[in-house]
Amino acid sequence: MAKDTKNPTTASTPGSSAMWGGRFEAGPSAVMEAINASVDVDKRMADQDIDGSLAHAQMLSETGVISSADAAAIRRGLEQVREEVHAGEFAWSAALEDVHMNVEARLKEIIGEPAGRLHTARSRNDQVATDFRLWLRDACDRIDRQLAAYQRALLAQADDHVDQVMPGFTHLQTAQPVSLAHHLLSYVELAQRDRGRFADARRRLNECPLGCAALAGTAFPIDRDMTAKALGFDRPMANSLDGVAARDFALEVLSAASICAVNLSRFAEEIVLWCTRRFGFASLSDAWSTGSSIMPQKRNPDAAELVRAKPGRIIGSLTGLLTVVKGLPLAYSKDLQEDKAPVFQAIDDLELALLAMAGMTADLSFNGAAMEAAAGEAYSDATDLADWVVRELGKPFREAHHIAGSIVKMAERKSVPLAALDLADMQSIEPGIDERVFSVLSARASMESRTSFGGTAPVRIREQLAAWKARLGK
Numbered sequence: 001m002a003k004d005t006k007n008p009t010t011a012s013t014p015g016s017s018a019m020w021g022g023r024f025e026a027g028p029s030a031v032m033e034a035i036n037a038s039v040d041v042d043k044r045m046a047d048q049d050i051d052g053s054l055a056h057a058q059m060l061s062e063t064g065v066i067s068s069a070d071a072a073a074i075r076r077g078l079e080q081v082r083e084e085v086h087a088g089e090f091a092w093s094a095a096l097e098d099v100h101m102n103v104e105a106r107l108k109e110i111i112g113e114p115a116g117r118l119h120t121a122r123s124r125n126d127q128v129a130t131d132f133r134l135w136l137r138d139a140c141d142r143i144d145r146q147l148a149a150y151q152r153a154l155l156a157q158a159d160d161h162v163d164q165v166m167p168g169f170t171h172l173q174t175a176q177p178v179s180l181a182h183h184l185l186s187y188v189e190l191a192q193r194d195r196g197r198f199a200d201a202r203r204r205l206n207e208c209p210l211g212c213a214a215l216a217g218t219a220f221p222i223d224r225d226m227t228a229k230a231l232g233f234d235r236p237m238a239n240s241l242d243g244v245a246a247r248d249f250a251l252e253v254l255s256a257a258s259i260c261a262v263n264l265s266r267f268a269e270e271i272v273l274w275c276t277r278r279f280g281f282a283s284l285s286d287a288w289s290t291g292s293s294i295m296p297q298k299r300n301p302d303a304a305e306l307v308r309a310k311p312g313r314i315i316g317s318l319t320g321l322l323t324v325v326k327g328l329p330l331a332y333s334k335d336l337q338e339d340k341a342p343v344f345q346a347i348d349d350l351e352l353a354l355l356a357m358a359g360m361t362a363d364l365s366f367n368g369a370a371m372e373a374a375a376g377e378a379y380s381d382a383t384d385l386a387d388w389v390v391r392e393l394g395k396p397f398r399e400a401h402h403i404a405g406s407i408v409k410m411a412e413r414k415s416v417p418l419a420a421l422d423l424a425d426m427q428s429i430e431p432g433i434d435e436r437v438f439s440v441l442s443a444r445a446s447m448e449s450r451t452s453f454g455g456t457a458p459v460r461i462r463e464q465l466a467a468w469k470a471r472l473g474k
Contacts, residue, residue: 044135272304
């Protein structure tokens, strides 16, 4: 446990910090200390901060900047700090401002004078940029795994519902019959593009700022390739100004998070609709539903509604950080302290939404009869009628479209589906129509006929399922 009695921030000037206080005659005001502190936010990067410091100390030792004995002491002390953080025994101090100074101060308590050598050839500017990239790299990896789990949940449901017909919609109006599996697989495709965006962002952020120091590099003979390799980066950043000032990597991750959240919200909205009595297509178990405090009959899909709302917070985080970074001159400004809170919040929100969507997707029960009945409503087979006229009668599609539209109008007047019209009624509009037309006038026939690549016919869906199973390792 860190002891306040050994607080290394106590300097000759009361209230000033031993880390940077030599220039100042008076300590900060209470308000200044409060606005300047970020430790409550950035202490989440303690592991990354310790990893960066371990790599930096090893490099300083191997390049002869510090002794191997000092490096060994630093390594031992930092691992003790890590243990205290993981055990919840570390005493975080707002007076020490941030995670970096808290870790270094505790390190000095543990090992004494060698701790002061750790900050040679670096600055908090390159240190925080390195920590932040490491943290976001880990976040991208977690999100990729969670997206894959969501895809597998969708895939499992699709595998069970290849032959289940449902209405496809445009403008939220019944359009053409599709397979439920086809509908679910569309979200698998969306999630794969989300994974690609995070992978792209991860690849671009995987450059190491450590060694850029405050903004101009350092006069010490450091080996930046060594620290970059030790921390799993592809390379050191090539420009020291860019290394400490860039936050586009965080903006890119937030952009990917915002798009991902929007994509999740679209399926969440459909779950909300499908679970209403008006649709009646699906239901969620008690595990993913809530009740009403006043209406005992209510069963609310609150988890889906909350996922639907998450983009508001995540897009807000992106907008907020864009506004912070906009117009900042090079290199580092304290404004950049405001970068981590929105990112951490957005990633927390997205990860929770992903877990919820995977859980709800696996939990959904579908009402096949309601789906099939709805798929046959609103003359959803009208396009199939037009296509039949094109294929069998050789009419141009625009003419066939007009013929089918006229037949739909007749069916509407008679309040019957197309398949219930008399052949003579159809022939009064187009004499060439014969009894073969009835073979295409059903929701299931419509679904099964769409055999083009990417179409909703079960034969195509089974091909897509096989491809996705191989891709996702299911």
